[in-house]
Amino acid sequence: MSKVDPNKPIIQVALDLLETDRAIQIAKESLEGGADWLEAGTPLIKSEGMDVIRKLRDAFPEKTIIADMKITDTGAMEVEMGAKAGADIVVVLASADDSTILESVRAARKYGVKIMADLISANDPVARSMEVEKLGVDYINVHAGIDQQMEGLDSLSIMKEVVKKVNIPVAIAGGLDAVSCAEAVIAGADIVVVGGNIVRSSNVTASARAIRESVDSPAKVQITRLSRDDEIRTILESVSTSNISDAMHRKGAMQDIFSMMEGKKMIGTAVTVQTFKGDWAKAVEAIDEAKEGDVIVIYNGSRHVAPWGGLATLSCLNKGVAGVVIDGAVRDIDEVRKIGLPVFATCHVPNAGEPKGFGEINSEIVCGNQTVNPGDYIVGDDNGVVVIPKERAYEIARRAKEVEKTEQRLFEEIRRGATLSEVMKLKKWEKH
Numbered sequence: 001m002s003k004v005d006p007n008k009p010i011i012q013v014a015l016d017l018l019e020t021d022r023a024i025q026i027a028k029e030s031l032e033g034g035a036d037w038l039e040a041g042t043p044l045i046k047s048e049g050m051d052v053i054r055k056l057r058d059a060f061p062e063k064t065i066i067a068d069m070k071i072t073d074t075g076a077m078e079v080e081m082g083a084k085a086g087a088d089i090v091v092v093l094a095s096a097d098d099s100t101i102l103e104s105v106r107a108a109r110k111y112g113v114k115i116m117a118d119l120i121s122a123n124d125p126v127a128r129s130m131e132v133e134k135l136g137v138d139y140i141n142v143h144a145g146i147d148q149q150m151e152g153l154d155s156l157s158i159m160k161e162v163v164k165k166v167n168i169p170v171a172i173a174g175g176l177d178a179v180s181c182a183e184a185v186i187a188g189a190d191i192v193v194v195g196g197n198i199v200r201s202s203n204v205t206a207s208a209r210a211i212r213e214s215v216d217s218p219a220k221v222q223i224t225r226l227s228r229d230d231e232i233r234t235i236l237e238s239v240s241t242s243n244i245s246d247a248m249h250r251k252g253a254m255q256d257i258f259s260m261m262e263g264k265k266m267i268g269t270a271v272t273v274q275t276f277k278g279d280w281a282k283a284v285e286a287i288d289e290a291k292e293g294d295v296i297v298i299y300n301g302s303r304h305v306a307p308w309g310g311l312a313t314l315s316c317l318n319k320g321v322a323g324v325v326i327d328g329a330v331r332d333i334d335e336v337r338k339i340g341l342p343v344f345a346t347c348h349v350p351n352a353g354e355p356k357g358f359g360e361i362n363s364e365i366v367c368g369n370q371t372v373n374p375g376d377y378i379v380g381d382d383n384g385v386v387v388i389p390k391e392r393a394y395e396i397a398r399r400a401k402e403v404e405k406t407e408q409r410l411f412e413e414i415r416r417g418a419t420l421s422e423v424m425k426l427k428k429w430e431k432h
């Protein structure tokens with residue numbers, strides 16, 4: 001049942017959820033889209049125990065089921081648990097001690113299951129893949145863990161080395177989508193393990209189908225490479241400031257700063273301005289310092305005298321500035337709205353100050369009670385404005401995307417008639 005045909009890559013869908021019922025429903029939808037193997041993900045096993053394997057086995061008697069137990073010790077006991085619950089393949093950490101791997105393999109032989117060794121966090125994954133093959137494992141999974149992916153680790157380059165060194169089937173996992181699955185198959189992957197990009201999709205069947213098409217015809221998939229900055233901006237385009245706030249554990253949101261341009265989204269890198277009540281010179285000079293795609297972030301601190309208005313806003317268009325954030329007031333709001341540049345501010349008033357020239361451009365400032373440094377990523381939408389420190393921009397963008405995907409699936413389940421607390425089983429997960 002768990003054979004691998006070198007000409008037909010296997011899609012293993014990782015059911016990284018918390019509830020058995022949702023996992024079974026999502027498994028059904030992913031099989032309809034062409035997924036092959038069903039993995040009880042580690043969070044699912046931790047949440048529901050081995051019973052989830054039994055329920056998956058009952059629901060899908062003919063399918064290959066993987067218990068992603070990530071065994072680190074007591075190999076024989078845990079493999080026995082997985083096998084008796086109905087798994088075909090049990091996952092052991094490749095970084096576990098050799099004694100654990102050997103015991104897992106011995107128990108697997110006794111109970112008629114296979115062992116997949118997961119290389120997540122292995123010190124020297126290529127060398128370890130050869131060692132665990134010698135210890136008798138049946139499959140190797142080259143895996144960039146979810147937290148690692150968020151910081152930019154990907155498993156493809158390691159997998160390219162591993163496939164040259166081992167003779168057993170090689171799986172790859174770690175944030176794979178239709179494009180990276182195609183790349184992995186071209187590079188020699190026998191099994192692609194896909195979690196979030198299937199199970200958190202609002203249309204699980206369509207997402208599984210897209211992966212099926214890409215692994216079956218990988219040469220047809222167009223592979224584009226983006227710079228890190230473009231990648232960050234592309235991801236940020238697709239998420240909301242609420243998603244980002246969740247990803248940052250509620251840090252990063254500016255206080256008392258609101259969109260003056262309903263429906264306009266803004267993404268850019270900060271040019272910071274420290275200025276003072278009644279002085280608009282530095283705010284306006286910052287336009288000349290800004291590059292295309294920058295956001296001018298101004299601390300002015302007055303609700304009554306604006307450092308910014310219509311003429312400054314129009315000047316921004318000539319420089320390709322992505323938007324403006326003001327801790328303080330803006331004026332000429334009718335002109336600002338006509339011009340259409342995203343502007344976020346505390347309020348709007350008629351008064352402007354004078355161009356005196358106090359203050360500084362591109363020093364660290366505090367805006368909306370958040371520290372902003374030049375180059376930090378600033379995102380604004382109708383919810384408000386968040387600042388993402390530049391050092392964590394990629395990670396936060398990726399985490400926000402995971403939040404967005406999770407919500408897409410929740411929306412879909414609510415559309416089907418459930419309430420949010422039913423879908424999330426809120427009562428069960430209240431703090432005990």
Ligand SMILES: O=C([C@H](O)CO)[C@H](O)[C@H](O)COP(=O)(O)O
Pocket residue numbers: 014015016041042043068143144145146173174175176193194195196197
């Ligand atoms: O094994 C996994 C992870 O450690 C959480 O248990 C995932 O199933 C694996 O990474 C695949 O999921 P995605 O990375 O979301 O595709």
